[in-house]
Amino acid sequence: MSSPSRDTGPIEFVSKADRRAAKAAAKAAAQAAKSGGSTASGVAGAGGTPGSGPAAPGGRPGSGPASRAGKPASRWAPLFGGLSVIGVIGAFVAWFLIAPTLRRLLIGFACDVTACSAAGMTTAGWLVVAAPASAMLLIGVSWQRAGRTARRVMIGFAVLTWLVAMLVIPGRGKDLSDILTGPGSAQLGEGILWALGGAGAALAFLFLLVFVGRAVPAVDRRYNTVAVAGIAAMIVGALPLAIDAAEPTYARAAEVFPAVLKMNGDTLTRTELGDERGCDGVLPDDTLLDRHGCIVTVRASYMTDDSDAIAVFRAVLYRDDETADEARAGLPAGLAPVGAPGGAVAIFSTTGPWVLVSAGAHDNGREVTAADRPWVLWPLRQVSYHFIGTQVGLLIDPDPTDAIRPRNP
Secondary structure, three states: OOOOOOOOOOOOOHHHHHHHHHHHHHHHHHHHHHHHHHHHHHHHHHHOOOOOOOOOOOOOOOOOOEOOOOOEOOOOHHHHHHHHHHHHHHHHHHHHHOHHHHHHHHHHHHHHHHOOOHHHHHHHHHHHHHHHHHHHHHHHHHOOOOOHHHHHHHHHHHHHHHHHHHOOOOOOOOOHHHHOOOOOHHHHHHHHHHHHHHHHHHHHHHHHHHHHHHHOHHHHHOHHHHHHHHHHHHHHHHHHHHHHHOOOOOOOHHHHOOOEEEEOOEEEEEEEEEEEEOOOOOOOOOHHHHOOOOOEEEEEEEEEOOOOEEEEEEEEEOOOHHHHHHHHHOOOOOOOOOOOOOOOEEEEEEEOOEEEEEEEEEOOOOOOOOOOHHHHHHHHHHHHHHHHHHHHOOOOOOOOOOOOOOOOO
């Protein structure tokens, strides 16, 4: 088997360890012989030919201990070294203290960029693992060929991606579902797990390749190329499998609202369906909802089969529950959503990171009287229950009350 050239990178066949050890020993012996000769020459010069050896200590006024670079060692060096160690430790401690906040920002940013789609959040989770793995692979392949600037860029990228990955490492007695919260967090976690599976498969492939290389000289000669291609294939191949297995995030109107909704023995027919990024056009004043950084809006309207009541439903997604509560608190009472008929009764509420902006009305736009109000709002309650149940994974029919009930009990 041929030995790898110097520029093949650090990924080498493990059976060549004995060759590397022999080369290292020979190089060390040569350096030791050279160093010994120089020392002997220096000693002879000190006692014979003036100036042929190193000057005796104290020969030059003011000379003191020298550093490895030949410069006087600074008296502050130990202090700076200690402060550097303390600074590194403090940085890691601070990182873990603010990790929960950074983790929420990471999930919110991913949700915002991908509009909280299942494929987008799964890909974001995959990148959390794939990015640092790719950084380490890039360093291993191109370190010897790269210049100083390129090496610094690669190291910086690797450190950044590893710090991001550290945000999703569960603590003792916890798992991913305990620390990943917010819209799309389940899909983000699935992407992370699939990427870890791909990384595990890559390690198994490298282990198998060692034995294959011993038996097949062609593989041994091209070990680096085969290893890099195999690692990339295993990690990248995990992404489509993760997307295919991802559950819906229920941040799309079509994932939430069926064409016909049956609840409490009633049949509601969908008359409107849509979703969009942001929250423009939900209320007459867009700033009321947008000032808190809305992500997506889903919309639907339903009509009953036994009355002229219609339910106009809008749900606006925010990064977390707290932001949704703040947005809901700033909405003025009685402001109906855009598209609701005249005389509609507006209802605002929250569920998790969603602000629900809805209204019940007569389809012809006539005023909702006190006598009409209970049964006009009844289909709106059913649609709201369906939406909330879809988000939390528990679909139940609402119970009628004196305030909100069917027209024909």
